[in-house]
Amino acid sequence: MSEETAKAAEKSFDYDRVETLLQEFLHKKGVMVPILQKIQAEFGYLPRPAMEYVAKRLRIPVSKVFGVATFYAQFHLHPRGKNIVRVCRGTACHVRGVSKVAEKMQEILGVGVGQTTEDMNFTYEEVACIGACGLAPVMMINDQTYGKLTPEKLKGILKNY
Ligand code: FES
Structure with missing residues (x-):
């Protein structure tokens, strides 16, 4: 994905959907895996803007979210086929x-x-x-x-x- 396409995708990304999913996890500890599972269930994969949003909301580095997402084979960073x-x-x-x-x-x-x-x-x-x-x-x-x-x-x- 080119930088321009990535920026456009970021702009049009539906952050409200992620915010709604996050509600039940805010102020809890050790919730990164269940959060990512919810996001993946919602979008079919883990969109980059969603992971960046999670990092922002949980006040943790984006690298930490990516670290968890790439560690577990259950998570997919790209859209998958039907x-x-x-x-x-x-x-x-x-x-x-x-x-x-x-x-x-x-x-x-x-x-x-x-x-x-x-x-x-x-x-x-x-x-x-x-x-x-x-x-x-x-x-x-x-x-x-x-x-x-x-x-x-x-x-x-x-x-x-
Ligand atoms: S090696 Fe066991 S199913 Fe392929």
Whole structure:
């Protein structure tokens, strides 16, 4: 994001939504994680202006808020797609050729690991074993597991989303 775009986003940001979420936490201690969880539930990710606003309201450095946000894997600093594709990169899946599946998936979606398609329909992620090794190679789309994958099967599966 260019500096200009970032400034425009900051200007148009709905700070009232964050203020409302903050109300129940003001004057309490150890509330950074629940605050960020609420913001993420509201916006789908942690917008930068929201984190800056939290820092201001709690009178703490912005770096502290960012520190917590980047420490926990549950938090996302960028908007995510409507559907989350998670390809397993665990050992069993690796042995059964998940690399080709992962490559093909990235090619179809046109994004790399951790990125979201332009239409915001898919975010592509890679994860360690998801506990379905018997079905390797495996991926999940949202809560649905797909096993015994081949690169050829991917387009057909994605059509459902
Ligand atoms: S290694 Fe992929 S599901 Fe276990």
